[in-house]
Structures are given as C-alpha cells and as structure tokens.
Amino acid sequence: MPNKLLIAKSGKSIRSSILDDFYLHSDYPLLKVHDSGTFTTLNNGTKTINHNLGYRPFVLVFSQFVDTDGFGVAVLTTEYYQHDWLQQGATINYYGYTKIYANKIDIVTGNSDVTTWAGGTKGIYYIFKDEL
C-alpha cells in the first residue's frame, strides 16, 4: 500500500473522508500549469500556441465575446467568456473556440462574414500538463 501525503484545511481532520477538506491529497493529481498567457486574434484569425507535450492536454481559454447592442450592431464585450462560445445573429454568426492537438492549440475567434468585423479579440489561455 503506497504512503499518502495529506494537507488538511484549517479546522479539518486529516482523517476526513471528504476530499474538499484537503489542500493536498496525494491520491488525486493537482492540475499543473504548463503554459499560460494572453493573446489577441484578428478577424477570423487563429492564434496557435505550441505546447509540444506530445499529447492533448487539459486547456482553459477565455476571450472577449461579440454581443449585439440591441439594434443589431455587433460590439465586443470587455468581459472574457469561456470558450467555446457562439453568437447567432440574424445574418452573421460570431464564434470563439479552441481546438486541442498533441503539440499545439488553435484559438479561433471570428465570424461567418469576414468583412463585417475587423477588430481584434483579446483573451487568456492556460495549458496544463495533465492529459485529457
């Protein structure tokens, strides 16, 4: 039987059977950050981040989101929304999504009519060493 290393939260028993009572429990891996940063993509652009892990890692990506102003005009939010996202307009669809490969991720933001949106989209990404 392997040894265990446990760090319990203040006021919690090290013998607790509730996982949320621990900061660290050696039976359960913590997400380990491989790479993180900010990005800006252009209209219908793809931002490629090479991670070279050799397997598909767990990834979290957030970016600005295209909303409408109530009069049918597309506006870019200041908030960052979790990928994937889709805004379905009357004639144009706006989207942000992330594709995960063994050695890179492709962060895509854009729309179905590339002539109508020219602004860049900002966001953040975290790539973990943990395999999907």
Add this chain to the structure above:
Amino acid sequence: MTNVFKIAKFGFNPLTADPKDLIFDSTLNHLKNKIAGSFTQTISAFSTYTETVAHGLGSVHPLCMAYFRDTSNNNWFISFTAKISSPPGRKSSLLDCEIYSDTTNVYIKAINNNASSKTIEVQYEIFYENA
C-alpha cells in the same frame, strides 16, 4: 541548488515520471483557489439569473470554472457559453450556465430555456491564476 518536491502517481517513479504522471511538482504552478462558492436559484421560463462575485484580484481576468445541474436530477454539466437566439442553446440541456469575467467581477449567468420554471444549482471556483 533548489530542493524539489514531487509526488508521483502510484506505479510511477517521481525522479523519471512525465509531468502528467505526477500528483504534485514543486517546480510547477498549480491552480490555487481564491473563491469557491455555490448558489441555487429558481428561474422562470425562458429567463436568466446572473450571480456577480467580486474577485478582488485587481485589474486582471481570473481563471474560473463552473458546474451546474437541474435540481430535479443529479446530472452535472460544465459551464458553456452559448448565445443562440432560438433556444435551446445547448444540445445536452435546456438549462445552461455561462461564466465570464471582467477586471472586477466574475459573473455566473444561469439560463433557463425551458417552457416552465426550473431550479438550478451552480458550483463555481475562482482561481488566483489570471492574465
């Protein structure tokens, strides 16, 4: 020389294991929880409810995650941003939950695309990690 502390998964050697096979590695950053919270809210048909949580991390966008369920069952889903004008916005559930942030708050928006009121339970985590 800096000391290094590693814990490997059962069956792996911490001296040689690939990082994905480690439980903990003191040379790597790990997600550190700033705020963990939850709420339960009854939402009218085709309506939304937004919970606002001040993250207190300064002028950054923090990493965050949310999971949710319809309280009438125990099927949990990860949050998902879906802005589709004619519901349902999500194939797997007529309930939906978005999480997004600005430099002050994290917002958890619960969406009911059902024709009747529903009660949603949401659990969320906001991390110190940000950009």
